[in-house]
Amino acid sequence: MTDPAPAPAAAPAPAARTLVMGVVNVTPDSFSDGGRWFDADAAIAHGVELVAQGADLVDVGGESTRPGAARVEPDEELRRVVPVIRELVGRGIRVSVDTMRAATAAAAVEAGAEIINDVSAGLADAAMAEIAAASGARYVAMHWRGHSDRMDGLAEYADVVGDVRDELAARVDALVAAGVDAERIILDPGLGFAKRGEQNWELLAGLDRLQALGFPVLVGASRKRFLGAMLPDAAPVEDRDLPTAVVSALSAERGAWGVRVHDVVATRRALDVVAAWQSGRRG
Ligand code: PMM
DSSP: OOOOOOOOOOOOOOOOOOEEEEEEEOOSOOTTTTTTTOSHHHHHHHHHHHHHTTOSEEEEESSOOSTTOOOOOHHHHHHHHHHHHHHHHHTTOOEEEEOSOHHHHHHHHHTTOOEEEETTTTSSOTTHHHHHHHHOOEEEEEOOOSOTTTGGGOOOOSSHHHHHHHHHHHHHHHHHHTTOOGGGEEEEOOTTSSOOHHHHHHHHHTHHHHHTTSSOBEEOOTTOHHHHTTSOTTOOGGGGHHHHHHHHHHHHHTTOSEEEESOHHHHHHHHHHHHHHHHHHHO
């Protein structure tokens, strides 16, 4: 009898599938989709469309964070997002709420949102950590140094990747101390927020150093200025969708938990290519 063939090496565990978070901005002034979904019905229809195109969840926001943007009144933000969230959740769609305000986060979770996406990681509203803790929702803590009307002046770093990682780690400590379950925290490098063009590329190239903190990582590169800078002058914002999809693919290959995008079609295709590539590696 011949020796049994050596057992094949164990196949690597399949990488968890990167989630596609489709953006629904219920704002008149977003830089990237220009207020097209400002009306609640239009926003709802857009959320449904994004899911049909392959989004795993949609991120509903009522306050623009484009560079230079002014704040929206709290009541107005609530009025914009809550009906949209309630209707989308009623249709079986998974929703996150993009807000820096604790009151909006609480109302959104009450309406069915399962993730609080706070671009300030709790820095903009002292009540956010407590609300996030009590809500039981997952919580995206994005790297942030100040509101959009002044963030471009806050982009000084000794080592952008290390500084962002350390500042996020400090936010995690504060959130956990306030009662947020560490298991529910997702980190985000905050591309474009107090970051100059090349600093965004450093953060993407250094994603593994952020992931080494041990939390899922969300990447929000979609249609941002640093992608526009690669294109001819005056190129329409939609021309940033191909570079966005490439960033989505590279982020997924590096194990990102999710990517936040406006154009779901291109990113869905890009992530399907990554999944096929990865399955070929296992087969
Ligand atoms: N970027 C914008 C808004 N919300 N949330 C997260 N977690 N990460 C981001 O990079 C991010 C965000 C920028 O605004 P847009 O919706 O107008 O693109």
